Amino acid sequence: MNNTLTFANQYISLGWRIFPIHGIKNGVCTCGNKNCNSSGKHPALVRSWKEEATTDKDKIADWFDGREWLNIGVATGKESGIIALDFDSYKDGAFSCDEMEIECGGYITDIACIQNTGGGGQHLLFDYPEGESIGSRLKLREGFDVKADGGYIVAAPSLHKSGKHYEWDDDENPWMKELEFLPEGAVEFIKRHVDNTPEFVTEDEPDQTPDSMRRLRSALFYIPADVGRDEWINIGMALHGAGLGDQAYNMWLLWSSTCPEKFTPSTMAHEWKSFDSSRGIHPELIFKIAEKYGWEDPARHQLPEFVEEDFEQAELDESDIYYGVSAVYEAAKDRPEGWWYGAAVFPGAKIVIAGAPKTGKSQFALAMARQAAVGGEFLEEKFTRPIKTLWLQAEIHGGFLSDRLNMLIDTRELSTDELCCLDENFACTRRIAKNLMDDADLKWLAQIIKRKGFQFVIVDPLINFAPGIKESDNAEMFGLLSRLDKLVEFTSVALAVIHHTSKGSKMAEKVQNYDRFESIRGASSLRGWYDSGILLEKEKAGKIRAYFEVRNREGIEPMTLRLDKKERKWVIESEEVTKDENGAYGIDVAVNSESRVDCLVRVLMEHGGQLPRAQAMAEFKKQTDEAGKSESTFRDTQTMAINQGRVKRDKNGRISILTVINLKPSGV
Incomplete structure (x- = not known):
C-alpha cells in the first residue's frame, strides 16, 4: 500500500x-x-x-x-x-x-x-x-x-x-x-468579519453593453458562484483582463453576491486591485467554464460572412475530394492493410475497448496483443501477420506484472518460432504515470512508437493517461482525442484505448434500449472518433458478452466469451444468435443441426479436405439453410463438428476433415 x-x-x-x-x-x-x-x-x-x-x-x-x-x-x-x-x-x-x-x-x-x-x-x-x-x-x-x-x-x-x-x-x-x-x-x-452587502463602484461613466459585454455577462451568470477559491479568483482575473473597467468589477460583485457564504466585499476590492492585467487570464476562460454548466455560445449560431472576392482569390485545396466513377478506384488505393477481421484492426485504426469494472477489459486487450504479436488467432479470427505490439499500462505494479502475463502466455506450449516472434514483437510497460495532455509525454510516446517500430499500441486505461480530464465534458474529451488523432496521423499506429462505461440506472436504461455503446463514458465524443468499438458486459458463470461496432466492414455479431485459464485464451461459447423485431441481438437455445455439420464437411471435401476458417465460413454460408447463415451459427456448427471428431482446427486457423460419415446428398 x-x-x-x-x-x-x-x-x-x-x-x-x-x-x-x-x-x-x-x-x-x-x-x-x-x-x-x-x-x-x-x-x-x-x-x-x-x-x-x-x-x-x-x-x-x-x-x-x-x-x-x-x-x-x-x-x-x-x-x-x-x-x-x-x-x-x-x-x-x-x-x-x-x-x-x-x-x-x-x-x-x-x-x-x-x-x-x-x-x-x-x-x-x-x-x-x-x-x-x-x-x-x-x-x-x-x-x-x-x-x-x-x-x-x-x-x-x-x-x-x-x-x-x-x-x-x-x-x-x-x-x-x-x-x-x-x-x-x-x-x-x-x-x-462577515459582510454580505456589496459595495458597487458608481462613477458617472455610462453603462456600455456591446454584444461582447452581453455575451460575457450571459456566460458568467451560468456559472454557480460557489466554485472553489482558485476558480473564483481566476474568474475575477479574467473579468479584470476584459478591458471593461468598473463594469467588469460590478459584474464580479453581482455574480459573487449570489453565494453569500463566500462573498466578502471587504476583501474583494483588495483582490481586484492586486490583479495585474499584463499577467492576467484571458476572458475566454469564463466562456469555457460556462460551457461546462450548459451555457451555449450564441456566437456559434451566427453564420459567417461570405465574400465572393475572397473565394475567387483563395488557393483551392482539393486533395480530399474524389471525382466521378474514378473515385471508386482512387479511393481503393488509400485502403490500408486489414490485420484482423478484415477492417476491424488496421494501420491507423482507432479502437475503443470498453466495459464496466471487472469485465476483463485488460485481459481481453492483453490476449489480443499477444495474438497480434505472433500473428495468431483471436476470437477465431487469425491476424494476417505478426504485428509489433506495445501494451502501455498504468495499473499493475511491475512486480506483479508477470502474474497477469502468465495467465495468457504459456511459454512451454509455444513453438520456437512463436517464442522468437513474441520476443521480437511484444512489449509492455511497468505501471507508468504519463499524461497525454502534456506535450512532453505525448512526444515521448510518439518517439517510442517511431524508433521501436510499434504498429499496434494499447493504452490501458485511457483515463489514467489523462489525469483530471472530465469524460462528460465534450470540449475536454475532444481536446484529448485530437491529441490522439495527431499521434495516429504521425505514427500510422493502430491505437486501442481501454475505457469504462457509466454506472447506475442511466446505463441500465441504455442497455435495455439496446443503445449499449452510448453507455461508454464520453460516448458523444468517442463514438464519432473510433473506427472499431468493442463493448464487454459481464454475464453469469464468469462469462462475458462482447458487442462490436465496426465502421469499415460488415458488423461482427455479438459473442459470449469465457476466459479458459487452462488453455490460456478467450474462447467463444456455443450459442445461436438472432435479431429480434427491434433489430437487436438476442440469444436463443443453441441450435446446431446434424445437417449443418454435414454441410461443413461437404464444403471441406469439395476443397481438398481443408480450408482457412474465413473461406470455409464463406462457402458454408452459400450452401447452408437461410437460418444458418450467421457467423454465430457457423461457429456453433464448427464446434459441434470438432466435438464429434469429424473436423479439427490447427494453430493457423485452418479447418480440416478427420473422418467422413453418413454424408447426405448436396443441399440442406
Missing part, C-alpha cells in the same frame, strides 16, 4: 470526507498545465468534489491505489466535523495567530491540531462548533482564510509546489490529539 493511500485510510477512520487532488510531478501540476495557478491544490479524477468526497474505503482505494502522485483533499465543514483556520503568516503584512488570539481574547494554537502546509503556512484544525453553521470565508484578513462548510484543505503527505510535503506537527496531529471545539471567541470573531 502506498503512503498516500495509507494516510487516506487514516483520514476516513476519523470520519473525514476526502477526495483526490492533483499532485506535483517534476515541479509541475499533474493537470498538465505548466502555468497552472493552483498547482497541487485543485481536484483530480472527480467531477464535483463536494458531491464525491467520501469515507468509503473501496472508493478511496480506486482513487489512490497505484497513484502515489496524487495529493489528498479533505472536505471541511459539518459533514466531516472539522473547521480549519488557514494562516499564510509568512507573507508580508499577513494576519497572524498571535493577532487573532489577541482579538479573540483566548488561546487558539495551544488547543489546535496543526498542519504545516509545505509553503510556509499553517492549518489549525478544530472540532466543528455545535449548533453553528459556518461557511468558508476567504481572506477575512490578509493571509487568513477560514475553511468550513463548502471548503477543503490539502492534507499530508501531499506535495507542495515548493517541493516540500504537507506535514502534521509531531504532537499536534489528529491521531495523537483529540480535536477541540473552536472557541466561542473565534466563532464570534469570524461572524464579526
